[in-house]
Amino acid sequence: MRKKYPTDLSKREWSRIEKHFRVSYKKGGRPPKYSKCEILNAILYVLRTGCQWRNLPHDFPLWKAVHEQFRRWKKQRIFEKVNYDITKYSRSKMGRSEEPSACIVDSQSVKITEKGGSKVMMGAKKVNGRKRHIITDTQGFVLGCYVGAASENDRDGVKMVLDDMKEKYSNIKKMWADMGYQGKDLKTHIEEEHGIDIEIVKRPPCRFWVHKDTPPELLPQRDPGFAVQPRRWVVERTFAWINRNRRLSKEYDLLTTSTESFIYLAMSKVMLSREYA
Numbered sequence: 001m002r003k004k005y006p007t008d009l010s011k012r013e014w015s016r017i018e019k020h021f022r023v024s025y026k027k028g029g030r031p032p033k034y035s036k037c038e039i040l041n042a043i044l045y046v047l048r049t050g051c052q053w054r055n056l057p058h059d060f061p062l063w064k065a066v067h068e069q070f071r072r073w074k075k076q077r078i079f080e081k082v083n084y085d086i087t088k089y090s091r092s093k094m095g096r097s098e099e100p101s102a103c104i105v106d107s108q109s110v111k112i113t114e115k116g117g118s119k120v121m122m123g124a125k126k127v128n129g130r131k132r133h134i135i136t137d138t139q140g141f142v143l144g145c146y147v148g149a150a151s152e153n154d155r156d157g158v159k160m161v162l163d164d165m166k167e168k169y170s171n172i173k174k175m176w177a178d179m180g181y182q183g184k185d186l187k188t189h190i191e192e193e194h195g196i197d198i199e200i201v202k203r204p205p206c207r208f209w210v211h212k213d214t215p216p217e218l219l220p221q222r223d224p225g226f227a228v229q230p231r232r233w234v235v236e237r238t239f240a241w242i243n244r245n246r247r248l249s250k251e252y253d254l255l256t257t258s259t260e261s262f263i264y265l266a267m268s269k270v271m272l273s274r275e276y277a
Helices: 011-021 036-049 063-075 078-093 154-164 184-194 232-243 256-275
Strands: 102-111 120-122 127-136 142-149 174-177 197-200 205-209 217-220
Touching (some): 011 036, 011 078, 036 063, 078 142, 078 256, 102 154, 127 154, 142 256, 232 256
Parallel strands (some): 102 174
Antiparallel strands (some): 102 127, 120 127, 127 142, 205 217
8 A cells, every 4th residue: 555645536536436437348358457546646646746747656556557548538538527527516516507507718828838839929918838718617617628829819719618518518698708708709609609698797997098089988997916807706716726736837738638638637626625525
């Protein structure tokens, strides 16, 4: 028996998600050398500490086996399925419907490392890296995510996320977003394709801008620090939960699908810890 790490799953947590990792082996095949729980604990260690696969502690399974299993689960979208299952369970435990009817969308620009794939500069924020687009419910649970170039427009990113989660969440009728998602084309597209009404949460105006031949225009207030915005603070809190994991503090992975899998896994661990604390 190895010593227990803070990132390890408890017996109750593992029993809740074990069904997603069961594999039916052909008769006569060699039994697996490592348990699925131990491999998942090793992946959670990488997620939390941010260490390289090769630098996994020796009391975990061999790093090559852990990395190969991570790749298989990623291709099978196991982490996404686990997040979907725990989200429904957590919502029902809170007395809410399993299927959310409202959501919040936002994006986050993250710097990329030397080996983290192609580098693209985002003009406004001067961030050389990638952009993470996530959609959460009103509790902050991740419903869908998409990782793309930092130069990619927010309006294009939300379309990718909605298309991916269309079959899973069909009851969503309301969406809140910041001013980066305003525009008639996007509003019309989301209403026609997904039946969702998008509402832009704007900052309270405090200044006027006087044009030469038009009436004065009220401009948004510019505060020097962070100000909590209605509804949108929920998704900002979710980003804070995700960024507690060092693997997600920057873009370390070459493939964007790996980052998406880590996001789903990080959110699943948050919900499991809350339910079985």
